[in-house]
Amino acid sequence: MKLAFLQIYRNFICELDAIDNGVPMFEGGEPRYKISTHLSARIGKLNPSWQDTNSDTDQRFHMAMSVAGKEFVENVLEVACSWIAARDHVRLALEKAASIHESREILLLETFCPWKVHLDSLEMEYDVKGVAKVVIFNDGNSWRVAGVPVTPTSYVGRKFLPTPWRGLRDKELCQVAGIEDLTFVHHTGFIGGAKTKEAALAMALKSIDFADE
Secondary structure, eight states, X not given: OHHHHHHHIIIIIXXXXXXXXXXXXXXXTEESSOOOOSHHHHHHTTSOOTTOSSOOHHXXXXXXXXXXXXXXXXXXXXIIIIIHHHHHHHXXXXXXXXXXXXXXXXXXXXXXOOOHHHXXXXXXXXXXXXXXXXXXXXXXXXEEEEEOBSSTTOSOBSXXXXXXXXXXXXXXXXXXXXXXXXXXXXXXXXXXXXXXXXXXXXXXXXXXXXXXX
């Protein structure tokens, strides 16, 4: 039973937990966890078990085609309906960065959108690679301040939120940070929350000025 649990954890739970909590995939050149839920893995799981001698391989092949086809269509629709619009939002934030702070290290997105990949390529287009350190965005009823990762898929940030704030919430966080209306800072420091845009901006300003020891 314990061995089965460990295998399920390694093959499924560990990946989801690590991604959700911002755990870097590599340390010292070695992977700390593996990705096992990608399309190829899901297609592979449709192959019959070595113990299954009566499986309908044609039916399984058509199931695999359906899974792959559905994901392809979803990707096309995502690019056409969402990806391009998100790029325009990030471009505007990049162009207005100097109006938020003279350093251009803070980007403001009035509406949340997937920004990491767009920022990475647009920085090269505008020749400002590495300048942006944190991104502020609206998350419905609140605001978020997120550190810009060194690469779009990295969990290592150019500048994360100050170490003394990490893992704190609400009144305790506000007291330590000296800013009202803050709600949380993740224990890794890659993201924090605020009730208002003004509080989020104050959080971002203090973050880019903070020097970790």
